[in-house]
Amino acid sequence: LAVIYRAQGNVKLAEILAAKVFASLQEKIGAEHSYTLSAGSSLASTWNELGRLKEAEELLDQLISVKVGKFGPEHPSTIETTAVLAAVYYNQKRFADAESLQTYILQVRERTLDSEHGFTWTSKLNLAAIYTQQHRIKEAEDIELQVVDFRKERYGLKHELTLTALSNLAMTFRSQKKWAEEEKALSQVVLGRIEVLGPEHPNTLTSIQALANNFLSQQLPQKAEPLLRKMVEARSRRSDYGPAHPSTLASRNSLAWTYFDQGKHVEAESMQLQTIAEGQKFLGESH
Structure with missing residues (x-):
């Protein structure tokens, strides 16, 4: 059920359930049972998504230590949990540590699975994302183009794995200010995800x-405006965001500047006042 919640984007609900399952399994069948270790990895992944990175790292270190002793360092379960730790390092901006782990994971998967296995391609994509953050743009783009082509052929354009690869490629285009290429990739991602995920x-x-940020970078506020309006409305409605969530406030602020750039000063002022009011509710008046 926690996996379903995560797939639906309800990460907070997934975390609550994963924590209960992990605690229950520890008590009933022991901390080193394979089911318990799997539940722990799921909980750590959820913490990573929620930004609870220190907690995720500490739990993953424990799980990997047990799995290495129980299964060996190259067992698929051990490697899977190591991949989550690499993702935590990435989110902590510890890119050298993340690269070291992802390179190791890729080498193991190429040797034990196959160079064309889906997990191997996932490792390549993860490594490319690290390269982008390290400003190794050419290396990142070359890998991402390969992953996109592979996943399009194997899964189709509108599969979430393909859309994820396209999204990563768009980020690499953005780092090079390739606005047209980024816009094309993101447009495909948005249309695909609306159809596949909602x-x-x-x-x-x-x-x-x-995509709205891309339009703003191209000085096209008239194209960014309807997207940002949708963002504000959708995030205000969602229980895991709400009108005062930092992401919602950021979208409101961007929308206000979009109005301003088009000479819509009344709308801009109104949106900024709403943003300030909601921000004070969430952050406090002294922030």
Whole structure:
């Protein structure tokens, strides 16, 4: 059930359930049972998504230590949990540590699975994302283009794995100010995710925000405005965001500047006042 909640974008509900399952399994069958270790990895993944990175790292270190002793360092379960730790390092901006782990994971998967296995391609994509953050743009783009082509052929354009690869490629285009290429990739991602995940799924909303940012970078506020309006409305409605969530406030602020850039000063002022009012509710008046 926790997996379903995560797939639906309800990460907070997934975390509550995963924590209960992990605690229950520890008590009933022991901390080193394979079911317990799997539940722990799920909980750590959820913490990673929620930004509870220190807690995720500490739990993953414990799980990996047990799995290495129980299964060996190259067992698929051990490697899977190591991949979550690499993702935590990435979110902590510890890119050298993340690269070291992802390179190791890729080498193991190429040797034990196959160079064409789906997990191997996932490792390549993760490594490319790290390269982008390290400003190794050419290396990142080359890998991402390969992953996109592979996943399009194997899964089709509108599969979430393909859309994820396209989204990563768009980020690499953005780092090079390749606005037209980024716009084309993001447009495909937005349309695909609306169809596959729904218009208000967090991944869809993130893609819409990225496309709006692309239009703003191209000095096209008239194209960004309707996307940002959708963002504000959708995030205000969602229980895991709400009108005072930092992401909603950021979208409101961007929308206000979009109004201003088009000479819509009344709308801009109104939106900024709403943003300030909601921000004070969430952050306090002294923030």
